[in-house]
Amino acid sequence: MANQSVQDIIDSEKVYEAGFITDVESETLPPGLDENVVRHISSQKNEPEWLTTWRLRAFKSWQSMSPPAWGHIDHPEIDFQSISYYSAPKSHLDGPKSLDEVDPELLATYEKLGIPLHEQEALAGVVQNSDNNNVAVDVVFDSVSITTTFKEKLAEAGVIFCPISEAVQKHPELVKKYLGKVIPQRDNFFAALNSAVFTDGSFVYIPKGVRCPMELSTYFRINERNTGQFERTLIIADEGSHVSYLEGCTAPMRDENQLHAAVVELVALGDAEIKYSTVQNWYPGDAEGRGGIYNFVTKRGLCAGRKAKISWTQIETGSAITWKYPSVILRGDESVGEFYSVALTNNKQQADTGTKMIHIGRDTKSTIIAKGISAGKSDSTYRGLVRVSPTASDARNFTQCDSLLIGNECGAHTFPYIESKNSSCVVEHEASTSKVSEDQLFLCQQRGIDAEKAVSIIVNGFCKDVFRELPMEFAVEAGKLLEVSLEGAVG
Amino acid sequence: MSLLSIDNLSVNVESSGEVRPVLNGLKLQINPGEVHAIMGPNGSGKSTLAHVVARKPGYSIQSGVVLFKDQLLNEMEPEEVAQSGLFLGFQYPVEIPGVSNMEFLKASSDSLNKARSKEPESTTDFMKRVRSIASSLDLDQDFLKRGVNEGFSGGEKKRNEILQMLVLKPDLAVLDETDSGLDIDALKTVSNGVNAFRESSNGVLLITHYQRLLDYVVPDFVHVLSEGRIIQSGDKSLALELESKGYAWLQ
Ligand SMILES: Nc1ncnc2c1ncn2[C@@H]1O[C@H](COP(=O)(O)OP(=O)(O)O)[C@@H](O)[C@H]1O
Ligand SMILES: [Mg+2]
Numbered sequence: 001m002a003n004q005s006v007q008d009i010i011d012s013e014k015v016y017e018a019g020f021i022t023d024v025e026s027e028t029l030p031p032g033l034d035e036n037v038v039r040h041i042s043s044q045k046n047e048p049e050w051l052t053t054w055r056l057r058a059f060k061s062w063q064s065m066s067p068p069a070w071g072h073i074d075h076p077e078i079d080f081q082s083i084s085y086y087s088a089p090k091s092h093l094d095g096p097k098s099l100d101e102v103d104p105e106l107l108a109t110y111e112k113l114g115i116p117l118h119e120q121e122a123l124a125g126v127v128q129n130s131d132n133n134n135v136a137v138d139v140v141f142d143s144v145s146i147t148t149t150f151k152e153k154l155a156e157a158g159v160i161f162c163p164i165s166e167a168v169q170k171h172p173e174l175v176k177k178y179l180g181k182v183i184p185q186r187d188n189f190f191a192a193l194n195s196a197v198f199t200d201g202s203f204v205y206i207p208k209g210v211r212c213p214m215e216l217s218t219y220f221r222i223n224e225r226n227t228g229q230f231e232r233t234l235i236i237a238d239e240g241s242h243v244s245y246l247e248g249c250t251a252p253m254r255d256e257n258q259l260h261a262a263v264v265e266l267v268a269l270g271d272a273e274i275k276y277s278t279v280q281n282w283y284p285g286d287a288e289g290r291g292g293i294y295n296f297v298t299k300r301g302l303c304a305g306r307k308a309k310i311s312w313t314q315i316e317t318g319s320a321i322t323w324k325y326p327s328v329i330l331r332g333d334e335s336v337g338e339f340y341s342v343a344l345t346n347n348k349q350q351a352d353t354g355t356k357m358i359h360i361g362r363d364t365k366s367t368i369i370a371k372g373i374s375a376g377k378s379d380s381t382y383r384g385l386v387r388v389s390p391t392a393s394d395a396r397n398f399t400q401c402d403s404l405l406i407g408n409e410c411g412a413h414t415f416p417y418i419e420s421k422n423s424s425c426v427v428e429h430e431a432s433t434s435k436v437s438e439d440q441l442f443l444c445q446q447r448g449i450d451a452e453k454a455v456s457i458i459v460n461g462f463c464k465d466v467f468r469e470l471p472m473e474f475a476v477e478a479g480k481l482l483e484v485s486l487e488g489a490v491g
Numbered sequence: 492m493s494l495l496s497i498d499n500l501s502v503n504v505e506s507s508g509e510v511r512p513v514l515n516g517l518k519l520q521i522n523p524g525e526v527h528a529i530m531g532p533n534g535s536g537k538s539t540l541a542h543v544v545a546r547k548p549g550y551s552i553q554s555g556v557v558l559f560k561d562q563l564l565n566e567m568e569p570e571e572v573a574q575s576g577l578f579l580g581f582q583y584p585v586e587i588p589g590v591s592n593m594e595f596l597k598a599s600s601d602s603l604n605k606a607r608s609k610e611p612e613s614t615t616d617f618m619k620r621v622r623s624i625a626s627s628l629d630l631d632q633d634f635l636k637r638g639v640n641e642g643f644s645g646g647e648k649k650r651n652e653i654l655q656m657l658v659l660k661p662d663l664a665v666l667d668e669t670d671s672g673l674d675i676d677a678l679k680t681v682s683n684g685v686n687a688f689r690e691s692s693n694g695v696l697l698i699t700h701y702q703r704l705l706d707y708v709v710p711d712f713v714h715v716l717s718e719g720r721i722i723q724s725g726d727k728s729l730a731l732e733l734e735s736k737g738y739a740w741l742q
Contacts, residue, residue: 439585442547443639445569446579447599447655448606457598461589461638 028087028227035059037085038196044086045165045199048172058185058195065189071352072381072413073321075257075294083259085197087227136161138202138218150214157213159243160205164232167203174205178236182265182302182329190296190323194230194263201231201262206241206272215471217246220262228259235265237272239305244275244471257285257320262297270305270332275313277470278326282318287376289348292320299326303335303361311338312355313469320349325383327356330364330392337366340466344459345378345410354383354415359392359425368399369465374410381413386427388420395425403433404462406455434462492561494663494694495521495544495577500555501719502543513539515719516555521663524691528705529698530730531716532738537698538582540716541667545579546572560662574606578661580652582668582698587639592651595639596621596658603659624657627687629680646677653684664688665696670704682707702730 029037038059042052067078136150138161154161160171167175185195202218220231237243247264260282268274276299285292295318301310312326322345328337339355357366372380386397403412418427436458444454460467502514513536521527531537543550544557546569557564559577567575587595601611612620625635628650640648649669656664666685670678685695685708697710705713705727713729714721717738723729733740 437585438548440587442545442569443581443585443587444599446545446547446573446581447595447659448570448573448603449598450568450570450602453598453602457590457595458587461587464589 029084031082031084033080033083033085033197041086041197041199044088045168047168050176051168054180054185055196058192059197061186062189062192062196065186065192067189068323071323072379072383072415073323073350073352075321075350078257078259078294080193084227085230086199136214136216138163138216153213154216157210158207159210159212160203161216162203164198164201164203164234167234171203171205174236175203175234178234178265178267180265182267182300183263183298188298190261191263191298194232194261194298197228198230198232198263201233201264202235203233204235204243204245206237206243208238209240210238211241212243215244215246217248219248228261230260231262233262233264235267235274235276237266237268237274237308239269240271241269242273244277246277246279246471248279248281257292257294259294260297260319262299264297264299264326266299266301266310268301268303268305268308268310268335271307272305273309273311274301275311275471276301276326278312278314278316280314280316280318280322283320284318284349285320285347287347289320292349293318295319295322295324297322297324299324300329300356301327301337302329303332303337303364305332305335306361307334307336308332309336309338311336311340311469313338313340313466314342314353315466315470316341316343316351316353319351322349322351322353324353325355327358328366329358329360330366330395331360332364333361334363334365335361336364338469339366339368339370340469341370342373342463342466343371343380343382344373345375345380347376347378349376349378351379352381352383354381354385356385356387357397359386359388359395359397359422362391362393362395364392364395366395366397368397368401370399370401371463371466372401372403372412373406373459373462374403374412375406377409379411379413381415383415383417385417385419387418388422388425388427390421392422393424395422397425397427399427399429401429401431402462403431404459405433405435406459493520493522493558494525494560495519495696496556496558497544498556500543500557501553502539503551503553504539504549505551512553513550513719514543517716517720519714519721521694521696523662523694525712526689526695526697526708526710527712527714528710528730529696529714529716529721530700530702530733533700535716536719537716538667539719541579541582541665541696541698544572544665545569545577570602570606573661574603576662578656578659578664580649580656580664580666580669582671584640584643584648584652586641586643588641590639591636592639592654593618593621593635596655599655599659621654621658625654628654628657628684630654645672646674649673649681650677650684653681657684657688661693663694663696665698667698668700669697670699670701678704679707702734705730 038055042055136154183191185192204216206212235245266274266276282293282295303310310328316322326339330337337357343351343353345351354370355368368384370382372382374380382401384399388395399416401414405412412433414431416429420427436455440458441451441454444457445451497517497519500514500517503510504513529537544564546567552565559575562575564572597617604611622632630650652669669681673681697708709727713725713727715723
């Protein structure tokens with residue numbers, strides 16, 4: 001019939017394929033947060049005294065803090081007493097299991113999500129042309145890690161990859177040395193909350209000079225109603241080591257909002273490199289803006305030694321609200337920080353995301369490539385800070401922020417802050433805003449490509465500079481995810 | 492069966508609330524194996540005609556019928572028109588940043604095949620074929636890796652349209668001022684491309700402002716468009732006459 005305009009395409013319904021609920025019996029704490037809840041979590045995990053004390057200190061700090069108000073986001077006040085802070089499937093109360101002991105209902109969940117838990121399988125839909133297509137996965141379901149794959153193979157290389165709760169037991173000296181050192185408890189309201197009530201998450205240690213033999217990844221899933229997820233990830237790359245890590249997340253479709261407040265700390269020592277990629281696909285809420293995850297996340301990496309390198313790549317397509325700024329502290333001389341981001345918002349989603357690059361060492365270098373795509377009635381904000389300290393002679397930064405608008409009802413905003421206290425630095429900033437035009441759409445259609453596919457092709461082209469940075473195993477997945485996420489924008 | 496059959500076509504365009512008639516009772520028929528040229532002064536409605544047959548949004552057909560291979564085009568989606576074998580070479584090709592030419596061509600070819608219930612061409616065969624057509628148009632291999640029309644010169648954009656036409660093999664190619672802004676070498680390259688495309692089974696509609704293209708691609712019919720209708724038709728000599736006497740001679 002009539003011609004489809006870009007707007008018509010956006011108006012159609014969104015399909016969120018990960019939106020199902022797993023029927024497992026869980027033990028869930030009643031809603032509410034006080035000291036006893038913090039103690040309860042700590043004792044569930046059999047934590048040593050120092051960690052319980054650490055958590056309680058964070059809880060005290062949190063009580064005196066208030067949520068940040070500067071984000072370009074709008075939501076009803078979160079009632080922190082209405083959230084449950086701990087939920088674990090009953091079958092996994094006593095911690096992670098080996099694969100053949102995992103609850104079959106849970107295994108089926110991950111199968112449905114395309115997450116490979118069998119060690120001989122590669123990631124679903126992955127290109128098979130790399131000579132090493134194995135990916136080790138740590139699987140976190142609500143508040144607990146249920147299994148970690150390829151542990152033996154990694155152990156041979158000396159790599160530690162396990163749930164953080166297990167690291168607390170087995171490698172307390174490492175956890176104690178680094179926990180909260182990159183992101184202090186009082187860093188912000190949500191970091192303080194996480195420090196008090198964090199449940200599970202992954203721990204990675206790569207020994208000196210080791211190149212991690214495979215991609216590591218953690219898959220986070222929220223299942224229970226009214227629970228928050230507060231995971232904590234700590235990755236340490238010792239001198240001259242190298243690791244590539246990927247994080248994925250999904251949640252069921254529910255009418256109420258759920259809170260996710262994670263903390264991720266990375267430490268790269270001299271000559272070490274950490275590549276951290278995120279494919280964030282939490283439930284975004286429906287077309288009217290009902291439900292969806294509130295995603296308030298603090299992620300920061302420390303380039304502690306000379307020539308250390310930390311690279312964040314994020315594909316943010318989910319969540320009702322995204323508030324996150326993966327950052328790098330460039331303390332080592334000649335260290336390198338990178339941030340590559342695609343943030344796609346549709347319907348009534350809101351994203352306020354970006355990065356901070358804190359230059360302290362000499363000859364430090366940072367690159368920021370941020371791509372924001374807004375469709376429907378959504379709002380997408382880039383917020384970035386490049387700070388050059390007096391000590392950071394000859395520091396360099398290049399920032400590029402591009403926004404792509406689909407339709408006429410969405411918004412894109414850019415807040416790039418630059419604070420330079422060293423005159424020898426070079427800071428470059430480029431920004432652009434463009435629209436998916438009717439003419440581009442028509443060109444595609446005239447070449448036989450339907451409008452839905454056309455929007456996806458145009459958006460994928462726009463994101464190319466970021467997709468290039470993803471581990472090859474996941475680049476294809478990311479492209480597909482974008483297509484699915486745009487299905488709301490794309491029919 | 493004729494390829495394109497247009498009868499009594501009247502079309503309005505609407506922009507910023509203002510409606511104006513652009514085509515008024517246009518009639519045209521193109522049969523397989525024929526090359527038609529449409530000439531006319533700026534603003535006479537040439538691009539409008541091309542856009543209407545390709546079903547570009549924004550044009551409202553007031554009366555008349557447009558049949559493509561006996562199918563009524565009036566209500567079709569643009570991609571359906573393309574899938575049934577009509578190709579439009581754009582006067583002003585737009586950029587699609589970050590999407591490589593090769594990638595775009597493959598997506599296009601796959602979509603066309605799918606709509607025709609055919610298997611997609613294997614990537615290797617496809618790339619080979621595209622590379623060889625590109626080199627026949629003096630386009631180097633790097634050109635295929637660049638974003639669609641991204642930073643292309645005027646001449647490159649036009650040659651890219653011809654490349655797409657040759658790769659996608661439509662039944663009817665409507666080329667809207669593909670000759671404009673080309674130097675003589677590029678004009679020859681483009682003309683060679685069009686001549687290579689010509690077959691007894693397909694047709695070409697050349698929309699042009701100048702007769703010089705017609706020295707290289709010899710049309711079977713020449714039509715003059717003025718104020719939204721064809722006021723005169725003839726063979727190649729009409730184009731030459733127009734050139735020497737100017738459009739005013741016909742009015
Ligand atoms: N989308 C449009 N909006 C407004 N006016 C248009 C539009 N398309 C064409 N026109 C008008 O219609 C007339 C014919 O335009 P066009 O078909 O582009 O002519 P030509 O290609 O022969 O130069 C011109 O007066 C032009 O301004
Ligand atoms: Mg024109």
